Amino acid sequence: MASAPLAAASEDVALSVRDLTVSLPAGMERVHAVESVSFDLKRSQILCIIGESGSGKSVTANAIMGLLPKSIRVSSGAICLEGMDLVGLSSDRLRDLRGRVVSMIFQDPLSALNPLMTVGAQIEEVMASHDVGTPHSRRSRAIDLLIEVGLPDPQLMYHQYPFRLSGGQRQRVMIAMALALEPAILIADEPTTALDVTTQAQILQLIRDIQRRKGMSVMFITHDFGVVAEIADSVVVMEKGRCVEQGSAEQVLKSPSHLYTRRLIAAVPRLTGKDRIALEAAATASVLKVECLVKTYRSGSALFGTQRIVPAVNGVSFDLTPGRTLGVVGESGSGKSSLGRLLIKLLESDSGSILFEGRDVAGLSEAEFRSLRPKIQMIFQDPFASLNPRSTVGHILTAGPVAHGMPYSEACERARELLSHVGLDSGAFDRYPHEFSGGQRQRIGIARALMFKPKLLIADEAVSALDVSIQAQILELLDRIQRETGVSMIFITHDLRVASQICDEIAVMHRGQIVERGPPSQIFLDPKSTYTRELVAAIPGEQPRSLPQHVANP
Known part of the structure:
Protein backbone atom coordinates (compact mmCIF):
# COMPACT_ATOMS: atom_id res chain seq x y z
CA MET A 1 0.00 0.00 0.00
CA ALA A 2 1.29 3.44 -0.93
CA SER A 3 0.27 5.90 1.73
CA ALA A 4 1.24 9.31 2.97
CA PRO A 5 3.15 9.39 6.24
CA LEU A 6 0.91 9.90 9.24
CA ALA A 7 1.18 13.20 11.07
CA ALA A 8 3.80 13.10 13.76
CA ALA A 9 3.08 16.33 15.64
CA SER A 10 0.30 15.50 18.08
CA GLU A 11 -0.60 19.16 18.58
CA ASP A 12 -1.59 19.31 14.88
CA VAL A 13 -3.81 16.24 15.18
CA ALA A 14 -7.41 16.47 16.40
CA LEU A 15 -8.16 12.73 16.16
CA SER A 16 -5.81 9.79 15.72
CA VAL A 17 -6.90 6.26 14.77
CA ARG A 18 -4.27 3.55 15.18
CA ASP A 19 -4.52 -0.08 14.00
CA LEU A 20 -8.29 -0.11 14.49
CA THR A 21 -9.86 -3.54 14.02
CA VAL A 22 -13.59 -4.18 14.37
CA SER A 23 -14.70 -7.82 14.39
CA LEU A 24 -17.87 -9.13 12.74
CA PRO A 25 -20.03 -11.98 14.09
CA ALA A 26 -19.19 -15.52 13.02
CA GLY A 27 -20.66 -16.61 9.71
CA MET A 28 -20.32 -13.27 7.92
CA GLU A 29 -18.62 -12.98 4.52
CA ARG A 30 -15.46 -11.67 6.19
CA VAL A 31 -13.97 -11.75 9.69
CA HIS A 32 -13.48 -8.00 10.21
CA ALA A 33 -15.59 -4.97 9.28
CA VAL A 34 -12.45 -2.83 9.73
CA GLU A 35 -8.94 -4.25 9.90
CA SER A 36 -5.74 -2.47 11.02
CA VAL A 37 -6.89 1.00 9.91
CA SER A 38 -4.71 4.00 10.84
CA PHE A 39 -5.12 7.67 9.96
CA ASP A 40 -4.95 11.16 11.47
CA LEU A 41 -7.52 13.93 11.28
CA LYS A 42 -5.59 17.20 11.43
CA ARG A 43 -6.91 20.27 13.19
CA SER A 44 -9.01 22.67 11.08
CA GLN A 45 -8.91 20.37 8.05
CA ILE A 46 -11.40 18.20 6.13
CA LEU A 47 -10.50 14.52 5.79
CA CYS A 48 -12.60 12.54 3.30
CA ILE A 49 -12.96 8.77 3.79
CA ILE A 50 -14.08 7.20 0.54
CA GLY A 51 -15.01 3.70 -0.54
CA GLU A 52 -17.88 1.50 -1.67
CA SER A 53 -20.61 0.09 0.54
CA GLY A 54 -19.07 -2.49 2.86
CA SER A 55 -15.65 -0.83 2.84
CA GLY A 56 -15.89 0.02 6.55
CA LYS A 57 -16.35 3.81 6.32
CA SER A 58 -19.47 4.08 8.49
CA VAL A 59 -18.24 1.40 10.90
CA THR A 60 -15.11 3.48 11.49
CA ALA A 61 -17.23 6.58 12.18
CA ASN A 62 -19.56 4.71 14.52
CA ALA A 63 -16.59 3.22 16.37
CA ILE A 64 -15.28 6.77 16.98
CA MET A 65 -18.69 7.87 18.26
CA GLY A 66 -19.14 4.72 20.39
CA LEU A 67 -22.28 3.84 18.44
CA LEU A 68 -21.40 0.36 17.21
CA PRO A 69 -24.22 -2.20 17.48
CA LYS A 70 -23.80 -4.90 20.10
CA SER A 71 -23.20 -7.57 17.46
CA ILE A 72 -19.83 -6.07 16.45
CA ARG A 73 -17.00 -4.81 18.64
CA VAL A 74 -13.59 -3.17 18.54
CA SER A 75 -11.19 -6.07 18.99
CA SER A 76 -7.93 -4.06 18.89
CA GLY A 77 -6.46 -0.65 18.17
CA ALA A 78 -6.82 2.86 19.61
CA ILE A 79 -8.88 5.98 18.90
CA CYS A 80 -7.12 8.95 20.49
CA LEU A 81 -9.04 12.15 21.18
CA GLU A 82 -7.79 14.95 23.44
CA GLY A 83 -5.19 12.66 24.99
CA MET A 84 -7.63 9.84 25.81
CA ASP A 85 -8.33 6.50 24.14
CA LEU A 86 -12.04 6.25 23.26
CA VAL A 87 -11.86 2.46 22.99
CA GLY A 88 -13.10 0.99 26.25
CA LEU A 89 -14.53 4.22 27.67
CA SER A 90 -17.73 3.85 29.67
CA SER A 91 -21.05 4.71 28.02
CA ASP A 92 -21.48 7.67 30.39
CA ARG A 93 -18.11 9.13 29.43
CA LEU A 94 -18.79 8.63 25.73
CA ARG A 95 -22.19 10.28 26.12
CA ASP A 96 -20.50 13.29 27.67
CA LEU A 97 -18.16 13.62 24.67
CA ARG A 98 -20.86 13.22 22.00
CA GLY A 99 -22.16 16.56 20.81
CA ARG A 100 -19.79 18.50 23.05
CA VAL A 101 -16.43 17.41 21.62
CA VAL A 102 -17.36 15.30 18.59
CA SER A 103 -20.67 15.39 16.70
CA MET A 104 -22.08 13.40 13.81
CA ILE A 105 -24.34 14.21 10.85
CA PHE A 106 -26.12 11.04 9.75
CA GLN A 107 -26.82 9.95 6.17
CA ASP A 108 -30.61 9.78 6.37
CA PRO A 109 -31.96 12.74 8.36
CA LEU A 110 -35.57 11.57 8.17
CA SER A 111 -34.81 8.37 10.09
CA ALA A 112 -32.30 10.13 12.38
CA LEU A 113 -34.76 12.86 13.43
CA ASN A 114 -37.60 12.14 15.88
CA PRO A 115 -40.87 12.42 13.89
CA LEU A 116 -42.83 13.27 17.07
CA MET A 117 -40.68 16.27 18.07
CA THR A 118 -40.47 19.70 16.47
CA VAL A 119 -37.21 20.85 14.93
CA GLY A 120 -36.64 23.38 17.70
CA ALA A 121 -37.23 20.83 20.47
CA GLN A 122 -34.70 18.44 18.95
CA ILE A 123 -31.98 21.09 18.74
CA GLU A 124 -32.70 22.17 22.32
CA GLU A 125 -32.53 18.54 23.46
CA VAL A 126 -28.83 18.41 22.50
CA MET A 127 -28.11 21.32 24.84
CA ALA A 128 -30.43 20.12 27.60
CA SER A 129 -28.80 16.66 27.66
CA HIS A 130 -25.49 18.38 28.54
CA ASP A 131 -27.21 20.76 30.99
CA VAL A 132 -26.17 23.80 28.96
CA GLY A 133 -28.10 27.07 29.35
CA THR A 134 -31.63 27.88 30.45
CA PRO A 135 -34.83 27.07 28.51
CA HIS A 136 -34.90 30.65 27.22
CA SER A 137 -31.23 30.70 26.16
CA ARG A 138 -31.56 27.26 24.53
CA ARG A 139 -34.51 28.48 22.45
CA SER A 140 -32.57 31.56 21.41
CA ARG A 141 -29.54 29.43 20.52
CA ALA A 142 -31.72 27.01 18.47
CA ILE A 143 -33.12 29.87 16.39
CA ASP A 144 -29.61 31.29 15.89
CA LEU A 145 -28.48 27.87 14.64
CA LEU A 146 -31.40 27.66 12.19
CA ILE A 147 -30.31 31.05 10.85
CA GLU A 148 -26.66 29.91 10.66
CA VAL A 149 -27.48 26.85 8.53
CA GLY A 150 -29.52 28.97 6.14
CA LEU A 151 -33.07 27.77 6.81
CA PRO A 152 -35.82 30.18 5.74
CA ASP A 153 -38.12 31.80 8.33
CA PRO A 154 -36.36 30.28 11.38
CA GLN A 155 -39.11 31.34 13.79
CA LEU A 156 -41.62 29.26 11.81
CA MET A 157 -39.11 26.47 11.13
CA TYR A 158 -38.53 26.12 14.89
CA HIS A 159 -42.10 24.78 15.28
CA GLN A 160 -42.10 22.46 12.23
CA TYR A 161 -41.97 18.65 12.32
CA PRO A 162 -39.37 16.84 10.18
CA PHE A 163 -41.89 15.37 7.71
CA ARG A 164 -42.89 18.89 6.64
CA LEU A 165 -39.33 19.70 5.51
CA SER A 166 -37.54 18.86 2.27
CA GLY A 167 -34.51 16.57 2.25
CA GLY A 168 -32.10 19.50 2.10
CA GLN A 169 -33.89 21.30 4.94
CA ARG A 170 -33.80 18.17 7.14
CA GLN A 171 -30.09 17.83 6.48
CA ARG A 172 -29.59 21.46 7.57
CA VAL A 173 -31.47 20.70 10.80
CA MET A 174 -29.10 17.76 11.42
CA ILE A 175 -26.14 20.11 10.90
CA ALA A 176 -27.68 22.62 13.34
CA MET A 177 -28.04 19.86 15.97
CA ALA A 178 -24.44 18.77 15.41
CA LEU A 179 -23.20 22.36 15.86
CA ALA A 180 -25.32 23.16 18.94
CA LEU A 181 -22.42 22.76 21.40
CA GLU A 182 -19.69 23.89 18.97
CA PRO A 183 -17.72 20.61 18.90
CA ALA A 184 -14.09 20.48 17.85
CA ILE A 185 -14.72 17.54 15.49
CA LEU A 186 -17.61 17.00 13.05
CA ILE A 187 -18.21 13.60 11.43
CA ALA A 188 -20.46 13.73 8.32
CA ASP A 189 -21.64 10.30 7.12
CA GLU A 190 -22.76 10.58 3.46
CA PRO A 191 -24.77 13.76 4.18
CA THR A 192 -25.36 14.63 0.52
CA THR A 193 -25.88 11.23 -1.15
CA ALA A 194 -29.63 11.49 -1.79
CA LEU A 195 -29.75 15.25 -2.46
CA ASP A 196 -30.11 16.98 -5.81
CA VAL A 197 -27.08 18.78 -7.22
CA THR A 198 -27.98 22.32 -6.15
CA THR A 199 -28.95 21.27 -2.62
CA GLN A 200 -25.81 19.13 -2.46
CA ALA A 201 -23.69 22.10 -3.50
CA GLN A 202 -25.36 24.26 -0.84
CA ILE A 203 -24.76 21.66 1.92
CA LEU A 204 -21.11 21.20 0.89
CA GLN A 205 -20.60 24.97 0.85
CA LEU A 206 -22.30 25.26 4.25
CA ILE A 207 -20.11 22.58 5.85
CA ARG A 208 -16.98 24.11 4.34
CA ASP A 209 -17.90 27.64 5.46
CA ILE A 210 -18.74 26.55 9.02
CA GLN A 211 -15.56 24.47 9.22
CA ARG A 212 -13.40 27.44 8.19
CA ARG A 213 -15.24 29.95 10.36
CA LYS A 214 -15.11 27.83 13.50
CA GLY A 215 -11.81 26.09 12.82
CA MET A 216 -13.39 22.65 13.19
CA SER A 217 -11.90 19.37 12.03
CA VAL A 218 -14.26 17.47 9.72
CA MET A 219 -14.29 13.79 8.80
CA PHE A 220 -16.45 13.51 5.69
CA ILE A 221 -17.56 10.05 4.56
CA THR A 222 -18.58 9.66 0.91
CA HIS A 223 -18.48 7.35 -2.10
CA ASP A 224 -18.34 10.23 -4.61
CA PHE A 225 -14.95 11.52 -5.78
CA GLY A 226 -16.75 14.58 -7.16
CA VAL A 227 -17.50 15.57 -3.56
CA VAL A 228 -13.89 14.85 -2.58
CA ALA A 229 -12.67 17.24 -5.28
CA GLU A 230 -14.94 19.96 -3.88
CA ILE A 231 -14.00 19.97 -0.19
CA ALA A 232 -11.20 17.58 0.87
CA ASP A 233 -7.80 18.55 2.25
CA SER A 234 -6.76 14.91 2.64
CA VAL A 235 -8.22 11.54 1.64
CA VAL A 236 -8.32 7.98 3.01
CA VAL A 237 -9.46 5.28 0.57
CA MET A 238 -10.95 2.11 2.10
CA GLU A 239 -11.68 -1.24 0.48
CA LYS A 240 -13.25 -4.22 2.30
CA GLY A 241 -12.29 -2.89 5.72
CA ARG A 242 -8.72 -1.93 4.90
CA CYS A 243 -7.08 1.41 4.16
CA VAL A 244 -5.52 0.97 0.70
CA GLU A 245 -4.36 4.55 0.07
CA GLN A 246 -4.14 7.90 1.82
CA GLY A 247 -2.64 11.30 1.14
CA SER A 248 -3.51 14.84 0.15
CA ALA A 249 -6.61 15.34 -1.98
CA GLU A 250 -4.52 16.58 -4.88
CA GLN A 251 -2.18 13.59 -4.70
CA VAL A 252 -4.95 10.96 -4.52
CA LEU A 253 -7.12 12.60 -7.20
CA LYS A 254 -4.37 13.40 -9.70
CA SER A 255 -1.95 10.48 -9.24
CA PRO A 256 -3.66 7.61 -7.38
CA SER A 257 -1.27 4.76 -6.67
CA HIS A 258 -3.72 1.95 -5.90
CA LEU A 259 -5.71 0.11 -8.56
CA TYR A 260 -8.89 0.30 -6.45
CA THR A 261 -8.62 4.10 -6.18
CA ARG A 262 -8.12 4.40 -9.93
CA ARG A 263 -11.14 2.17 -10.50
CA LEU A 264 -13.33 4.31 -8.21
CA ILE A 265 -12.25 7.51 -9.96
CA ALA A 266 -12.89 5.94 -13.37
CA ALA A 267 -16.41 4.91 -12.29
CA VAL A 268 -17.50 8.47 -11.41
CA PRO A 269 -20.07 9.53 -14.06
CA ARG A 270 -18.95 12.62 -15.94
CA LEU A 271 -20.52 15.03 -18.38
CA THR A 272 -19.43 13.60 -21.71
CA GLY A 273 -20.62 16.41 -23.96
CA LYS A 274 -21.48 13.72 -26.52
CA ASP A 275 -24.88 12.45 -27.56
CA ARG A 276 -25.72 8.79 -27.13
CA ILE A 277 -25.64 6.58 -30.23
CA ALA A 278 -29.33 5.99 -30.91
CA LEU A 279 -30.93 2.62 -31.55
CA GLU A 280 -32.25 1.92 -35.03
CA ALA A 281 -35.95 1.85 -34.18
CA ALA A 282 -38.20 -0.16 -36.50
CA ALA A 283 -41.16 2.13 -35.77
CA THR A 284 -41.25 5.91 -35.72
CA ALA A 285 -44.65 6.32 -34.04
CA SER A 286 -44.50 7.46 -30.43
CA VAL A 287 -44.74 4.87 -27.68
Missing part, protein backbone atom coordinates in the same frame (compact mmCIF):
# COMPACT_ATOMS: atom_id res chain seq x y z
CA LEU A 288 -45.74 7.66 -25.30
CA LYS A 289 -47.10 11.13 -26.01
CA VAL A 290 -47.94 13.46 -23.14
CA GLU A 291 -49.90 16.64 -23.75
CA CYS A 292 -50.56 19.47 -21.25
CA LEU A 293 -50.46 17.17 -18.21
CA VAL A 294 -51.48 18.86 -14.95
CA LYS A 295 -51.41 17.70 -11.32
CA THR A 296 -51.97 20.05 -8.39
CA TYR A 297 -51.64 19.08 -4.72
CA ARG A 298 -53.99 20.73 -2.24
CA SER A 299 -53.77 20.57 1.55
CA GLY A 300 -55.23 22.47 4.48
CA SER A 301 -58.57 24.26 4.60
CA ALA A 302 -59.75 27.16 2.46
CA LEU A 303 -62.36 27.94 5.11
CA PHE A 304 -59.74 28.56 7.80
CA GLY A 305 -57.25 30.20 5.45
CA THR A 306 -54.69 27.38 5.71
CA GLN A 307 -55.10 25.91 2.23
CA ARG A 308 -51.83 25.23 0.40
CA ILE A 309 -51.83 24.75 -3.36
CA VAL A 310 -48.75 23.27 -5.05
CA PRO A 311 -48.72 22.83 -8.87
CA ALA A 312 -46.58 19.66 -9.00
CA VAL A 313 -46.95 19.10 -12.76
CA ASN A 314 -48.03 22.13 -14.75
CA GLY A 315 -48.73 21.75 -18.47
CA VAL A 316 -46.03 19.15 -19.26
CA SER A 317 -45.81 17.89 -22.86
CA PHE A 318 -43.35 15.53 -24.58
CA ASP A 319 -43.21 12.41 -26.72
CA LEU A 320 -41.04 9.28 -26.66
CA THR A 321 -40.30 6.95 -29.57
CA PRO A 322 -39.36 3.23 -29.34
CA GLY A 323 -35.90 2.40 -28.00
CA ARG A 324 -35.20 5.93 -26.76
CA THR A 325 -34.51 7.22 -23.25
CA LEU A 326 -35.85 10.55 -22.04
CA GLY A 327 -34.11 11.85 -18.93
CA VAL A 328 -36.14 13.99 -16.54
CA VAL A 329 -33.88 16.08 -14.30
CA GLY A 330 -34.39 18.80 -11.73
CA GLU A 331 -34.20 19.59 -8.03
CA SER A 332 -36.30 17.99 -5.31
CA GLY A 333 -39.82 19.38 -5.59
CA SER A 334 -39.52 20.07 -9.33
CA GLY A 335 -42.24 17.49 -10.12
CA LYS A 336 -40.07 14.67 -11.54
CA SER A 337 -41.38 11.84 -9.35
CA SER A 338 -44.96 13.14 -9.55
CA LEU A 339 -44.68 12.97 -13.35
CA GLY A 340 -43.42 9.37 -13.13
CA ARG A 341 -46.31 8.35 -10.87
CA LEU A 342 -48.81 10.02 -13.22
CA LEU A 343 -47.44 8.11 -16.20
CA ILE A 344 -47.87 4.76 -14.46
CA LYS A 345 -51.20 5.91 -12.98
CA LEU A 346 -50.19 5.64 -9.35
CA LEU A 347 -51.61 9.20 -9.29
CA GLU A 348 -54.62 10.54 -11.16
CA SER A 349 -54.00 13.64 -13.28
CA ASP A 350 -56.20 16.74 -13.07
CA SER A 351 -56.16 17.35 -16.82
CA GLY A 352 -54.18 16.60 -19.96
CA SER A 353 -53.62 13.41 -21.92
CA ILE A 354 -51.24 10.45 -21.72
CA LEU A 355 -51.26 8.64 -25.07
CA PHE A 356 -49.69 5.19 -24.73
CA GLU A 357 -49.43 3.47 -28.12
CA GLY A 358 -52.07 5.90 -29.37
CA ARG A 359 -54.58 5.30 -26.56
CA ASP A 360 -55.30 7.99 -23.98
CA VAL A 361 -54.88 6.26 -20.61
CA ALA A 362 -55.17 9.39 -18.44
CA GLY A 363 -58.91 9.02 -17.93
CA LEU A 364 -59.04 5.23 -17.66
CA SER A 365 -60.28 3.64 -14.44
CA GLU A 366 -58.02 1.20 -12.59
CA ALA A 367 -60.03 -1.74 -13.96
CA GLU A 368 -59.69 -0.44 -17.53
CA PHE A 369 -55.97 0.28 -17.14
CA ARG A 370 -55.08 -3.04 -15.49
CA SER A 371 -54.62 -4.88 -18.79
CA LEU A 372 -52.03 -2.26 -19.85
CA ARG A 373 -49.98 -2.41 -16.65
CA PRO A 374 -47.70 -5.22 -17.89
CA LYS A 375 -46.61 -2.93 -20.74
CA ILE A 376 -45.64 -0.04 -18.43
CA GLN A 377 -43.30 -1.00 -15.60
CA MET A 378 -41.42 0.97 -12.95
CA ILE A 379 -38.00 0.61 -11.34
CA PHE A 380 -38.20 2.23 -7.91
CA GLN A 381 -35.58 4.32 -6.12
CA ASP A 382 -35.35 2.18 -2.99
CA PRO A 383 -35.14 -1.49 -4.03
CA PHE A 384 -35.26 -2.71 -0.43
CA ALA A 385 -38.50 -0.88 0.38
CA SER A 386 -40.11 -1.99 -2.89
CA LEU A 387 -39.28 -5.70 -2.42
CA ASN A 388 -41.37 -7.77 -0.01
CA PRO A 389 -38.95 -8.86 2.75
CA ARG A 390 -41.10 -11.93 3.51
CA SER A 391 -41.06 -13.26 -0.05
CA THR A 392 -38.28 -15.03 -1.90
CA VAL A 393 -36.90 -13.39 -5.02
CA GLY A 394 -38.57 -16.13 -7.08
CA HIS A 395 -41.99 -15.30 -5.64
CA ILE A 396 -41.40 -11.54 -6.07
CA LEU A 397 -40.62 -12.05 -9.77
CA THR A 398 -43.36 -14.57 -10.58
CA ALA A 399 -46.34 -13.25 -8.53
CA GLY A 400 -47.29 -10.50 -11.01
CA PRO A 401 -47.07 -12.55 -14.22
CA VAL A 402 -48.97 -15.47 -12.62
CA ALA A 403 -51.71 -13.03 -11.51
CA HIS A 404 -51.97 -11.88 -15.14
CA GLY A 405 -52.40 -15.45 -16.42
CA MET A 406 -48.86 -16.68 -17.12
CA PRO A 407 -48.38 -20.37 -16.20
CA TYR A 408 -46.25 -20.74 -13.08
CA SER A 409 -43.67 -22.99 -14.77
CA GLU A 410 -43.21 -20.46 -17.57
CA ALA A 411 -42.93 -17.61 -15.06
CA CYS A 412 -40.26 -19.49 -13.09
CA GLU A 413 -38.29 -20.22 -16.24
CA ARG A 414 -38.42 -16.57 -17.33
CA ALA A 415 -37.49 -15.38 -13.82
CA ARG A 416 -34.37 -17.57 -13.77
CA GLU A 417 -33.39 -16.36 -17.25
CA LEU A 418 -33.79 -12.73 -16.21
CA LEU A 419 -31.81 -13.19 -12.99
CA SER A 420 -28.94 -14.51 -15.10
CA HIS A 421 -29.49 -11.66 -17.57
CA VAL A 422 -29.06 -9.01 -14.86
CA GLY A 423 -25.94 -10.66 -13.48
CA LEU A 424 -27.26 -12.78 -10.57
CA ASP A 425 -26.66 -16.51 -10.11
CA SER A 426 -29.44 -19.10 -10.22
CA GLY A 427 -29.37 -19.49 -6.42
CA ALA A 428 -30.83 -15.99 -6.08
CA PHE A 429 -34.26 -17.39 -6.97
CA ASP A 430 -34.72 -19.00 -3.54
CA ARG A 431 -33.14 -16.27 -1.41
CA TYR A 432 -34.70 -13.28 0.37
CA PRO A 433 -34.06 -9.55 -0.36
CA HIS A 434 -32.10 -8.94 2.86
CA GLU A 435 -29.47 -11.42 1.68
CA PHE A 436 -28.42 -9.10 -1.16
CA SER A 437 -26.45 -5.86 -1.40
CA GLY A 438 -28.07 -2.61 -2.58
CA GLY A 439 -26.79 -3.06 -6.12
CA GLN A 440 -28.00 -6.65 -6.26
CA ARG A 441 -31.45 -5.64 -4.98
CA GLN A 442 -31.67 -3.03 -7.72
CA ARG A 443 -30.86 -5.75 -10.26
CA ILE A 444 -33.77 -7.77 -8.83
CA GLY A 445 -36.01 -4.70 -9.24
CA ILE A 446 -34.94 -4.43 -12.88
CA ALA A 447 -35.58 -8.15 -13.44
CA ARG A 448 -39.07 -7.79 -11.93
CA ALA A 449 -39.85 -4.88 -14.25
CA LEU A 450 -38.73 -6.93 -17.28
CA MET A 451 -40.85 -10.00 -16.43
CA PHE A 452 -43.73 -8.68 -18.57
CA LYS A 453 -41.56 -7.66 -21.56
CA PRO A 454 -42.74 -4.04 -21.18
CA LYS A 455 -42.82 -1.40 -23.90
CA LEU A 456 -42.05 1.39 -21.41
CA LEU A 457 -39.79 1.46 -18.34
CA ILE A 458 -39.99 4.31 -15.84
CA ALA A 459 -36.85 4.44 -13.68
CA ASP A 460 -37.36 6.76 -10.69
CA GLU A 461 -33.94 7.63 -9.19
CA ALA A 462 -32.95 4.01 -9.84
CA VAL A 463 -29.22 4.52 -9.14
CA SER A 464 -29.13 7.57 -6.85
CA ALA A 465 -28.35 5.68 -3.62
CA LEU A 466 -25.74 3.31 -5.13
CA ASP A 467 -21.94 3.48 -5.05
CA VAL A 468 -20.37 4.92 -8.20
CA SER A 469 -18.97 1.54 -9.29
CA ILE A 470 -22.33 -0.24 -8.73
CA GLN A 471 -24.05 2.71 -10.38
CA ALA A 472 -21.87 2.30 -13.46
CA GLN A 473 -22.76 -1.42 -13.62
CA ILE A 474 -26.52 -0.72 -13.40
CA LEU A 475 -26.32 1.99 -16.08
CA GLU A 476 -24.42 -0.39 -18.36
CA LEU A 477 -27.02 -3.09 -17.64
CA LEU A 478 -29.94 -0.77 -18.49
CA ASP A 479 -28.21 0.33 -21.71
CA ARG A 480 -27.61 -3.29 -22.73
CA ILE A 481 -31.19 -4.32 -21.93
CA GLN A 482 -32.57 -1.43 -23.96
CA ARG A 483 -30.41 -2.28 -26.96
CA GLU A 484 -31.46 -5.96 -26.77
CA THR A 485 -35.19 -5.43 -26.18
CA GLY A 486 -35.90 -2.02 -27.72
CA VAL A 487 -37.78 -0.89 -24.60
CA SER A 488 -38.37 2.87 -24.20
CA MET A 489 -37.35 4.53 -20.92
CA ILE A 490 -38.22 7.55 -18.82
CA PHE A 491 -35.13 8.02 -16.61
CA ILE A 492 -35.83 10.28 -13.62
CA THR A 493 -32.75 11.49 -11.77
CA HIS A 494 -31.29 14.42 -9.84
CA ASP A 495 -27.75 13.52 -10.96
CA LEU A 496 -27.04 15.27 -14.24
CA ARG A 497 -23.82 13.30 -14.73
CA VAL A 498 -25.84 10.07 -14.77
CA ALA A 499 -28.38 11.55 -17.17
CA SER A 500 -25.62 12.46 -19.63
CA GLN A 501 -24.47 8.81 -19.69
CA ILE A 502 -27.72 7.04 -20.56
CA CYS A 503 -30.24 9.50 -22.03
CA ASP A 504 -30.91 10.31 -25.69
CA GLU A 505 -32.82 13.44 -24.73
CA ILE A 506 -33.16 15.38 -21.48
CA ALA A 507 -36.09 17.39 -20.12
CA VAL A 508 -35.24 19.84 -17.33
CA MET A 509 -38.10 20.37 -14.87
CA HIS A 510 -38.51 23.36 -12.57
CA ARG A 511 -41.57 24.03 -10.43
CA GLY A 512 -43.70 21.56 -12.35
CA GLN A 513 -42.77 22.75 -15.85
CA ILE A 514 -40.28 21.62 -18.49
CA VAL A 515 -38.05 24.68 -18.89
CA GLU A 516 -35.67 23.13 -21.43
CA ARG A 517 -35.47 20.00 -23.53
CA GLY A 518 -32.82 18.72 -25.89
CA PRO A 519 -29.92 16.26 -26.42
CA PRO A 520 -27.23 16.01 -23.70
CA SER A 521 -24.73 18.01 -25.78
CA GLN A 522 -27.06 21.01 -25.79
CA ILE A 523 -28.34 20.70 -22.22
CA PHE A 524 -24.90 20.37 -20.64
CA LEU A 525 -22.61 22.29 -23.01
CA ASP A 526 -24.90 25.00 -24.33
CA PRO A 527 -27.90 25.35 -21.97
CA LYS A 528 -30.43 28.04 -22.86
CA SER A 529 -32.27 28.29 -19.53
CA THR A 530 -30.76 30.11 -16.55
CA TYR A 531 -32.06 27.32 -14.31
CA THR A 532 -30.28 24.66 -16.40
CA ARG A 533 -27.04 26.63 -16.21
CA GLU A 534 -27.37 26.74 -12.41
CA LEU A 535 -27.87 22.96 -12.28
CA VAL A 536 -24.81 22.30 -14.45
CA ALA A 537 -22.66 24.72 -12.43
CA ALA A 538 -23.63 22.93 -9.19
CA ILE A 539 -22.38 19.48 -10.26
CA PRO A 540 -19.67 18.41 -7.75
CA GLY A 541 -16.22 17.77 -9.16
CA GLU A 542 -16.97 19.12 -12.63
CA GLN A 543 -14.82 21.98 -13.91
CA PRO A 544 -17.12 24.83 -14.97
CA ARG A 545 -14.22 26.51 -16.79
CA SER A 546 -14.25 23.65 -19.32
CA LEU A 547 -17.78 24.67 -20.29
CA PRO A 548 -18.80 27.85 -22.12
CA GLN A 549 -18.39 30.99 -20.04
CA HIS A 550 -22.12 31.56 -19.59
CA VAL A 551 -22.39 28.08 -18.05
CA ALA A 552 -19.72 28.74 -15.44
CA ASN A 553 -21.32 32.01 -14.42
CA PRO A 554 -25.11 31.62 -14.55
